[in-house]
Amino acid sequence: KAGVTQTPRYLIKTRGQQVTLSCSPISGHRSVSWYQQTPGQGLQFLFEYFSETQRNKGNFPGRFSGRQFSNSRSEMNVSTLELGDSALYLCASSLVAGGETQYFGPGTRLLVL
Amino acid sequence: AQSVTQLDSHVSVSEGTPVLLRCNYSSSYSPSLFWYVQHPNKGLQLLLKYTSAATLVKGINGFEAEFKKSETSFHLTKPSAHMSDAAEYFCVVTPRGTGRRALTFGSGTRLQVQP
Numbered sequence: 444k445a446g447v448t449q450t451p452r453y454l455i456k457t458r459g460q461q462v463t464l465s466c467s468p469i470s471g472h473r474s475v476s477w478y479q480q481t482p483g484q485g486l487q488f489l490f491e492y493f494s495e496t497q498r499n500k501g502n503f504p505g506r507f508s509g510r511q512f513s514n515s516r517s518e519m520n521v522s523t524l525e526l527g528d529s530a531l532y533l534c535a536s537s538l539v540a541g542g543e544t545q546y547f548g549p550g551t552r553l554l555v556l
Numbered sequence: 557a558q559s560v561t562q563l564d565s566h567v568s569v570s571e572g573t574p575v576l577l578r579c580n581y582s583s584s585y586s587p588s589l590f591w592y593v594q595h596p597n598k599g600l601q602l603l604l605k606y607t608s609a610a611t612l613v614k615g616i617n618g619f620e621a622e623f624k625k626s627e628t629s630f631h632l633t634k635p636s637a638h639m640s641d642a643a644e645y646f647c648v649v650t651p652r653g654t655g656r657r658a659l660t661f662g663s664g665t666r667l668q669v670q671p
Binding site: 447449485486487488499533535543544546547548549550552 | 599
């Protein structure tokens with residue numbers, strides 16, 4: 444069974460731009476969660492989607508948003524990029540919302556200049 | 557509320573010697589606990605998990621961890637380190653059975669394996 448895939452793997456943007464990241468979960472998994480990883484803050488939960496609905500949300504500003512499609516694929520969008528948004532963005536899938544065991548993708552590394 | 561403390565930010569061992577990565581947790585709920593490993597420029601890979609069954613949990617690549625409720629610990633061990641074990645390791649806690657996405661990650665322990 445294929446694992447979680449994320450595209451693109453690397454991105455360079457400038458301040459003020461917006462960016463969209465994509466995540467395809469493991470086949471049959473209906474929950475997708477997004478995390479931000481930075482050296483200073485570590486791993487932080489952004490939000491979780493299940494059945495095309497946001498089910499849980501972390502403590503991030505409204506510039507961070509997401510959505511999920513009927514095939515469970517998810518996208519994350521960051522608008523008005525700031526330098527501090529430079530990070531590794533990880534996507535994880537699980538069978539159900541709040542499912543304890545999550546499987547992570549390789550991440551998208553975003554650099555904001 | 558819940559929290560995770562990984563007691564060592566860096567651990568260095570020689571190849572073939574035992575590995576011990578320490579993790580203490582606190583949780584208002586009965587916890588589920590996980591260890592993940594992250595190799596450079598890679599995502600997180602699940603090593604093992606504790607979800608209320610046996611307190612000694614065996615994972616992949618020879619790793620195991622023991623849930624000790626009285627000590628609120630979930631230390632990760634391996635009898636003999638291999639060069640390929642060099643990576644960053646994260647201890648994670650979540651409240652069990654609540655259906656809430658409430659994973660709390662430790663700050664990570666970087667394992668260095670010397671030849």
